[in-house]
Amino acid sequence: MILKERDIPFRIMQNDALLRRLPEGHPEIQAIMDDQAKRKAGLRGEQNVSYHLTFLPDKYDIIHDIRLKTKYGQTFQIDSLVVSPYFFLSLETKNMIGTLYFEKYSKQFTRTINEVEEGFPNPIIQAERHQIQLKKWILERKLPILPIECYAVISNPATLIKSNEEKIYQKVFHAEHLPSKVKTFEDQYKQSICEKDYKRLTKTIIKGHTPLKQDVFEIYNLQKSEIRDGVQCPKCHSIPMSYHFGTWECLKCHSSSKTAYKKAVEDYLYLFGETITNQQCRNFLHLPSRHVVRELLLRMKLKQSGKTKNANYHW
Template identity: 35%
Template sequence: MQLMKPIPNLQLISLLYRSPAKDPAHQQHNQILTRLNNLEAGFYGEEQVAYQLRYLPKGKFKILHNIRLSYQNLHFQIDFLLLSPHFHLILEVKNIIGELDYDPVFQQLVWTKIDGTRMGLGNPISQAQLQKRQFTNWLKKYNLPIAPIYYLSVMSNPKTILKTSPNHQGISKLIIHKHSLLQRIENLLIGQTNESISKNDVTKIARKIKKKNEPLFLDVLSKYNFTKRDMQGGVQCLQCKTLPIPKKENRTIWNCPACGIVPHHSYESAITDFVLLYTRHFSNKELREFLGLTSASTVYKLLKKMDIQTVGRKHIFPVENIQKFAQKDFINE
């Protein structure tokens, strides 16, 4: 399955390209880049787990990734949700290098990093109970049928060492390595032979989740003390990253003077940068100023090519278009 990179990752990539923090000497550069690298490591771990899930029997599960739902004005996030008529399985993915030791006295995981430093990661048992309760309540809220719900914390990095005392081996039922995932799911299927809900119910639940999914958007400008004036507008060359590049007169084509490339779709990335940094709801004038254009009709044509919805005088940028048109990596020059 092909995963979509989370919105916060894409926002930080846009911020690094468009803000003064692109300069490695800027005081915020290392902070933003470190945060992005941590998010990218987490996403890489999820890709490793997704690779394992490819080997599940076809048609047995509906697999949803990076789900963020709301219940009683509080949000909860699920890395992977596997839906089936037999049961639902919540997967939390951790990409950790080092040693994890479960402390039953204080009920927490202790992470010893490769440099010897230690930190607590919370109680996986409590986390499992909380996520199961949150998802159950969400299903009840929409009068959706409920199947048994299970939870696993999956270590995506094979270098992670898992430890606990001999008297608390039960924690291994919740925390596993990715290479054990398929066997664990198979064991759940063996133990849950009867269908609790129908396949139509599973489809209905998956459809409702996709409809109610609320991807996380960060206010990256406020978080890192930038303003709109700090952002570099214009269209960026996707080949050499020159910003801005000029538009050819009377045409919706930009030409890069640095590398000579005519990047036909660079405007799509630029518009998506605007959305990631500012808002999904915007006027023609706001976008025109960001792109450095004077013609409202030119902006209208660009948005029409991207199939952007217009309501009144506002344009609404779909979340799925963000995933489609955003720059996926930051090249640290």
């Protein structure tokens, strides 16, 4: 059973919002597009690994994409965690094409594609680090501990894995071998914790998830004033649309929509810190009426905190 689904990373949503809202020809657009392409490829790789995990027997549970913080403020992120009352399996996913090489002595990890060789952080070392950090995190909380195994998983079946060290192949393999690898641990780990302890352990891990939220204005050195406000036309992408009696109309292509404002509010929340007031929303959507904005925000089923006049709306 899947105990926690894979969310679309916050940063991907932020990048999309930036690409919609920065003025055409902005010098940072290319850098954002390059970053976004890498992130989306990574996400596709993780989704491919998720697919292979669906072939595991029902006795295994899956926690996808979990980011935990130790008591000392260190954070670590595990792409997929296979859990059972017998053992845990932590997976580090790589979605890379070409030939991957794991060097025995230097522990260097390189990828060669079109005769160009490039070095990257070694996913086996990353997986082993997460294994240690997860163990520490569980011990810090005085939760029952189980054996934790870790693997680096290559999501693309056409990617070649090479090494001058035999035992590397036990630590890194293609996603399609996951079910058979998991099976080998069944014979190895026969002792289990009780169901109550198992539930407490997995629930605490899921509750500990702290998604990574970054300030994209700082990362790309942007000013908040560079973000275009207004509702974007879902058809021709021009900004703004104008509002007449419950309908948004595009000033350019004249198409209309009743819901186009939702994306604008979401963009605001992704970019400007996850809360919006009625006043901020009026400015961003170009709407003069406090009552109309209140009605629209409530229709989005956002949560409201604070008193009516100074209320903050958030997810």
